[in-house]
Structures are given as structure tokens and as C-alpha cells.
Amino acid sequence: MSCNNACYFQTAQGDVTLRSVDNVDFRVYKCILAEASPFFKDLFTLPQPPSQEMDTPVIDVSEDAEVLNVMLGLIYPGTDPKLETLDSISQALAVAMKYEAVRAIETLRRLLVSPPLLEAEPLRIYAIACRFDLEEEARIASRHTLRLNILDSDLSDDLKYITAYSYHRLLNLHRRRAQAALKELKLEDDVKCMQCSASHYGAISPPRWWTDFERRAREELSVRPTSDIVFSMEFLAQSSNTGCQRCPGSILDSYAFLQRVKQKIDDLPSTI
Known part of the structure; x- marks a missing residue:
């Protein structure tokens, strides 16, 4: 007190x-x-x-x-x-x-819904907001839960007080956004690597960095449907390291393309 x-x-x-x-x-x-x-x-x-x-x-x-x-x-x-x-x-x-x-x-x-609390515990805030029928706060919190793997998150006591409907709404947001985000992972024809984009019977194979990036991005977006991680420098650097010697330059040349993909994911519905 x-x-x-x-x-x-x-x-x-x-x-x-x-x-x-x-x-x-x-x-x-x-x-x-x-x-x-x-x-x-x-x-x-x-x-x-x-x-x-x-x-x-x-x-x-x-x-x-x-x-x-x-x-x-x-x-x-x-x-x-x-x-x-x-x-x-x-x-x-x-x-x-x-x-x-x-x-x-x-x-x-x-x-x-103060920023420090939203950053630290968005799932608990969502549960509290639903418990007290605070729809706007629940919507705000739901957006911040997108960076969490909901099914792997700790079970707080606050979840005891919300309905199955409220929890299902959140799971449905994550599922639908993940499905939509995965559809945006499409390589444009002009994205190539001068060394590893080989031609096979008239078709150009994707750069090795993109093959690695797409695989890991699909895994990440399936559980955390937000662009924050998959378009971070650390995430892209890891894909660069798995490619050929010219893949780092190809990634830099593809900056505008990557930003377009990121923006499409960011523009997807992000709240319950």
C-alpha cells in the first residue's frame, strides 16, 4: 500500500x-x-x-x-x-x-495499454481486457501478441477469466494472418544472383539466399505472423551466409523488393 x-x-x-x-x-x-x-x-x-x-x-x-x-x-x-x-x-x-x-x-x-506493459506482456493484457469487456484495449493488445508464439506462451492466471470465444478470436487472428503472410513470400522475376541463379531449361533458379530465407521465413511467420523478425538484419544476414559469394550483393540489390514484401505483410489485418 x-x-x-x-x-x-x-x-x-x-x-x-x-x-x-x-x-x-x-x-x-x-x-x-x-x-x-x-x-x-x-x-x-x-x-x-x-x-x-x-x-x-x-x-x-x-x-x-x-x-x-x-x-x-x-x-x-x-x-x-x-x-x-x-x-x-x-x-x-x-x-x-x-x-x-x-x-x-x-x-x-x-x-x-501503456507501451512498457504492452511490450512485456501483451497476452496478459489481452486476457485482462477481455475479462472486463474492454474491446478497444483487447484490439490493441491483440496486435502486440502477433510477435508471440501463442501456443508456446506461458499460461497466466488471467486466461482463466476469459471465454473460449475470446481465446478463439485471438488464435483465429494469428492463423489467418499467418496464412496471408505466407502467400506474400513470392520471388519476383528480376531478383537474381549473378553467381548462383542458374538457368534450367529456360527457367532461372532462385538465389540460394532466397531459398534459405523463404524456408526460415515460412517457419517463423507460421508461429509469429509479424514482419519484425524475418526482415531484421540478423535474419537476412543468416540467409546471406548460407548463399554463395555474391548472395550478399544480391540481397542488397533486392532491398526494394524485400521492402515491398514487408509492407504487404504489415498491411494485413492485425487485430481481432
């Missing part, structure tokens, strides 16, 4: 006390909670039993102090909880959805 925020809510003035499941009290104002949450707005219209020993009414909630502190930090002015992990964001989303805290939900949606 953020000590600064927790101490703030425990010492602040207020006209209502929220008591966490682990018996930590948070003093807040009804007007702020009612403005942020229709749940609390409706709750405060109900008759409240008089407090026996305290100046302010006490409302018991089912969240622990850490989670409650985060939620209040998202909706209460002057506070800024630090949410940097998917676990904390997921927990906060569950509470914000429960209490219908619209502004908190908007903040958490932005945090969920």
Missing part, C-alpha cells in the same frame, strides 16, 4: 468512513464518492443506522486496505496511486467496475 495515500485517508477529515475487510478505516467525503461512483450515490440515499460510538457512519466493504486505497486514490482529488504492474491494474479494474467508478476506469484503461 502507498503509505502516503493510506495515511492521508486515515487522518483526513470526512463525513463517512469506509472500513476495509482487514479493518483499516478510510475517512472520506460522501460528496466525492457520490460524484465518482453511482454505486455510492445510490447507497448514500438509503437510510443509515446511527453510529453508536463514532462521529461518522461506518460502511464495511469487501476489499482489503491495499485495494481500497488504490481505488480511493484514483477517484479522490489530490492523490495519485502508482500502478505499474498488471496485477495491481487488474485488481483496481475489478473494484472500479464493481463501484462503477467511470473516471477510475478510464484511467486504468490507459494504464493497461
Whole structure:
């Protein structure tokens, strides 16, 4: 728990006390909670039993102090909880959805698809977005999963909360994009190597670098249907090394062709 925020809510003035499941009290104002949450707005219209020993009414909630502190930090002015992990964001989303805290939900949606998290754990983000019916965030995350081998990825607990339909949509995106990407691996007639592109009965054989590149690119695109790896310098260099002495020059001469193939793959549908 953020000590600064927790101490703030425990010492602040207020006209209502929220008591966490682990018996930590948070003093807040009804007007702020009612403005942020229709749940609390409706709750405060109900008759409240008089407090026996305290100046302010006490409302018991089912969240622990850490989670409650985060939620209040998202909706209460002057506070800024630090949410940097998917676990904390997921927990906060569950509470914000429960209490219908619209502004908190908007903040958490932005945090969920922050670039560092998308780079590190796109599959978990997709699962969390699907769990909470965040369609736009699910679409964003699905694009970033293209660089993963989905069937070889770790099974996170977040996947327990999504439907078979949501998981199938993601698998279908990968399958269809892979099939479409493989169709773009077509060698143009003017791509040749001066040394190893031999003529056989009027037909020109492909350069050795292309034969190696196409084989490995098919393997890679079948499991990770994105152009990031197959058109990297490291990937092309490996194909160059398997070719003849003039294959490196042939690859350089084929730069425009390779960029066209890459662009065609990049232009394929990339989200669910």
C-alpha cells in the first residue's frame, strides 16, 4: 500500500468512513464518492443506522486496505496511486467496475495499454481486457501478441477469466494472418544472383539466399505472423551466409523488393 495515500485517508477529515475487510478505516467525503461512483450515490440515499460510538457512519466493504486505497486514490482529488504492474491494474479494474467508478476506469484503461506493459506482456493484457469487456484495449493488445508464439506462451492466471470465444478470436487472428503472410513470400522475376541463379531449361533458379530465407521465413511467420523478425538484419544476414559469394550483393540489390514484401505483410489485418 502507498503509505502516503493510506495515511492521508486515515487522518483526513470526512463525513463517512469506509472500513476495509482487514479493518483499516478510510475517512472520506460522501460528496466525492457520490460524484465518482453511482454505486455510492445510490447507497448514500438509503437510510443509515446511527453510529453508536463514532462521529461518522461506518460502511464495511469487501476489499482489503491495499485495494481500497488504490481505488480511493484514483477517484479522490489530490492523490495519485502508482500502478505499474498488471496485477495491481487488474485488481483496481475489478473494484472500479464493481463501484462503477467511470473516471477510475478510464484511467486504468490507459494504464493497461501503456507501451512498457504492452511490450512485456501483451497476452496478459489481452486476457485482462477481455475479462472486463474492454474491446478497444483487447484490439490493441491483440496486435502486440502477433510477435508471440501463442501456443508456446506461458499460461497466466488471467486466461482463466476469459471465454473460449475470446481465446478463439485471438488464435483465429494469428492463423489467418499467418496464412496471408505466407502467400506474400513470392520471388519476383528480376531478383537474381549473378553467381548462383542458374538457368534450367529456360527457367532461372532462385538465389540460394532466397531459398534459405523463404524456408526460415515460412517457419517463423507460421508461429509469429509479424514482419519484425524475418526482415531484421540478423535474419537476412543468416540467409546471406548460407548463399554463395555474391548472395550478399544480391540481397542488397533486392532491398526494394524485400521492402515491398514487408509492407504487404504489415498491411494485413492485425487485430481481432
